[in-house]
Amino acid sequence: MRVLIVDDEPLARARLAALLGECADVEIAGSVSDGEAALVALGELHPDVLLLDINMPGISGTALAQRLAGRARPQVVFCTAYESHALQAFDLGAADYLLKPVRLERLNEALQRARQRLQQAPRETVNYLHGRLGGEQVRVALDDVICLLAEEKYVVVQHRGGQLLLEESLRQLEDAYPDQLIRLHRNCLVPSQRLIGLKTLPDGRVLARLGGTELTPEVSRRNLPTLRKLLRMG
The missing domain is CATH 2.40.50.1020 (LytTr DNA-binding domain)
Known part of the structure; x- marks a missing residue:
């Protein structure tokens, strides 16, 4: 399963990358610092899952998730320091909502939930x-x-x-x-x-x-x- 990290904090990206290295059957597709770079990466890298921060300059995490709402791929897992956006995140169809600092156990749970959604989703039609x-x-x-x-x-x-x-x-x-x-x-x-x-x-x-x-x-x-x-x- 290919995962794209989207976070404006270099240390947060590095920590998530380290945690993903301990997760089975996971490949880091890329790591970017803002929503605009994420849009570019989505078109080039085709990740299965986004680990997505919410408060970022430019296009916010929730705005990016709105663009992806309704699609089977990529599944969105929010990673944020704030609990206040949780309800909105699940309204946008997020697979999970992780609070920083992210723990390995919770990350594995979120990835498993995203994997199950991908397996259950109908095959997307390519135009x-x-x-x-x-x-x-x-x-x-x-x-x-x-x-x-x-x-x-x-x-x-x-x-x-x-x-x-x-x-x-x-x-x-x-x-x-x-x-x-x-x-x-x-x-x-x-x-x-x-x-x-x-x-x-x-x-x-x-x-x-x-x-x-x-x-x-x-x-x-x-x-x-x-x-x-x-x-x-x-």
């Missing part, structure tokens, strides 16, 4: 986009997509492995995946989990910050309120 590359028909998993850009007669899919051309329009794709794709501009869609922030330039233009890439597509004024609301809600 694929089908297009052309060099004259051949190929497909790419929607989870690997970075952004979709309308160019003349085609839609260009930027994904982790390169590019792909689609014949569907952005509107058709938006209608087909309303819960997974969000519009930044009339010529650009991105997977909602890729959006990690917004950057306002001195000239007033706003760029989207996307996890797992240095691409920063521009955001239209029309779509800006929706994106800001999405980020506030996590």
Whole structure:
């Protein structure tokens, strides 16, 4: 079982890593210091479990958990110094809630609970986009997509492995995946989990910050309120 540690305190990350080293059948997928880095790591490392702090700069642990609510993977185990967030944590579907300093016995219990949930969860459906590359028909998993850009007669899919051309329009794709794709501009869609922030330039233009890439597509004024609301809600 692959575990990603998310905590802004280096000592806390080190302690959790040491404890995980004593747990059977556990691999540390990675260790990051904030919610934005966690979003990037989720897309690249595909962990089974998050050991997640709550009070972090930027995207909080609860905001990150809101984005993941309803998914079978990764399971969330909160690790925090405060008891006050426990009710909210379980409302968000957390597998467990550990108080710092985390004890090995409790960590093992939490991981076992997360493992049972993963085993009992229905198999997740992988959505694929089908297009052309060099004259051949190929497909790419929607989870690997970075952004979709309308160019003349085609839609260009930027994904982790390169590019792909689609014949569907952005509107058709938006209608087909309303819960997974969000519009930044009339010529650009991105997977909602890729959006990690917004950057306002001195000239007033706003760029989207996307996890797992240095691409920063521009955001239209029309779509800006929706994106800001999405980020506030996590």
